[in-house]
Amino acid sequence: MKKVLYAFALSALTVLPLTVKADVTELKVPLGAGGFGFLPLHIMKEHNLIEKHAQKLGHTMKVNWSNIGGPSAMIDALLSGSAHFIAAGPPSFLILWDRTKGNANVKGVAAMSSMPMNLNTRAEHLKTIDDLRPTDKIAVTSVKSSIPSIVMQMYAVQKYGKDQAFRFDPYTVTMNHGDAAAALLSGSGGITGHYASAPLDQLERKSPGVRSIMNTDDVMGGSTTFTMISARSDFQQKNPKVYAAFVSALKEAQDMIAKDKSGAADILIASMGGSSKWSKEDMIAQLNDPTIKYTTKPENVMKYATFMNQIGSLKNNPKSIDELFFAGSDVAGGN
Template identity: 35%
Template sequence: MSTPRPAARRGLSRRALSHRVLARLAVLSLALGSAVAALPARAEGVLRIAQQFGTLYTPFHVMKEKGLIEQHGKALGIDITVDWSRLSGGSAVNDALLAGNIDIASAGIGPFLTLWDKTRGTAQEVKVVGAFGAQPNFLLSNNPDVKTIKDLTARDRIAMPVAGVSVQARILQLAAEQAFGPGQAKKLDGLMVTLPHPDATAALIGGGTEITAHLSNAPFQNQALKDPKVHKVFSSYDIFGGPVTPTVAYATVKFRQDNPKTYKAFLDAFAEATRWVEAHKQEAAQIYVKVEQSKLDPAFVAEVLSDPEVQYTLVPLGTLKFADFMNRIGAIKAKPASFRDFTFEDLHAASGS
């Protein structure tokens, strides 16, 4: 029968063992920590992109059809797998970006500015990669009594992708402020109805629903205006005093930092596609119809793309007017001094606004 060791000796042995274990754990922890720190947040070569509806997304259609992102990735020495998804409304896009479900978001400048303001200085800070070009948004109506927004009544309903916060909602709010005076920006908010552009167009043309107006975009506004019952109430260019890039592509600063080659491949492809659409509107129209599986005549889409009011550029235009207005009504806290405050450095050499 063995003799138990004295309590003091047992204590020393346990302490010594404890010190040795802790020392080994510390070394292991340091090694694991160094290994984790050396890894990027996500491996290069995977890109998840969200887009919405309209011909302003034609550069994305061209990128997809021609495999431009993959081509530019190979030029940089990486194979890129691209996943395209379709969402409706800036709120859904922003939620997907914050949840880490997409890498490149695309939405109106209003929803973007809301997210930029919310994430400034945080790990999820977002900035604009590029704009989808300048293009007007029309307020349309099938109510013959509505000549200006002052003619809208409680019986009217105005469709837009997301009531209250979409780029269309902000356009209507600014128009209301101009028409009814300071402090009246949200006077017509109660008339807004959330509806995707295709559904809103069908409702406006078909009639028989509560929808009597639609703050639209191309090609839906052009399609609706072919119907004699539909007329234009105003253009966003009237409200902002000139061309505006209403929709932008954006990403988190962290994604750009962690995936520099994937990001550059996307940016280079986006720029190439934008230039290509400008120079090849007929072919671009055919690609739009093919990718969208649209029933529209390619000649009609080419006419939309060739509208002299449309400018093909990645550089934001008129966006500071959006930001100033949103700051004035309390929608965002920060008031950017320049478009460079909310865009990546790649655009800073250009003359944006």
């Protein structure tokens, strides 16, 4: 756990004051890791939605969209003020919320997407993760703080008891999704399995011999937030027009995905480098999958929070979703 805290660099000493005194004229937003979970951000960028909604509020601004690496780099950017909104999975957000409580006070802005992740493998001996052997390695984006890491901890507690929460941690290795998929499909990357989300999940399972042995929604008990937006409290308070414009743009992007799957697929493929391995038909089919949702309403975020507090990953135990998110109708009714 000390390594996790160090990696996130969340001590109050690293939190630098923002110099913002009024609504910023340049908004800084990282595009995130890519794929289906971050599609609304690419829609917002392509259609200048934040700028449009800011203009409606009488504020002129531009958006600086950046590609900042992984979750740790984005968190550092948010804490230093070089990013104003960031997207991450609920576990990473919760650790950030927990460690900044009383200083930067990072809170959730809205959920962005809900979708499952599948643990894919071609290893014949693996029927469930209970069959893992000492030499097996499961690729996740971040050991101990990623969605799959927490889900495997939940599964371990459900099956083996609270004192076995970290039973499967030694089998996990940190690897980005692209490298993990390539290693799994080639059989030469030294990993036994990969926890993947769309579209790599579907691509992997089309390969002969690859199958899924665990689904995160099954462990979580239903549809669960996959990516969500967070911001520092001081930024939210000092930039009401920009904050409102961002939320309105996010909702419009989600509505656009629902109404125009073809257009969304074009932007999605372009955001992934326009590779020919992603057919538009496949992307549209996946966007029509009912397990892939774009909503501002948090789903099962409190379940993550309660569990992570119980096993000691969070010091603070939120009593309701209102402690985790800024007030607003967009998250009302979430859990």
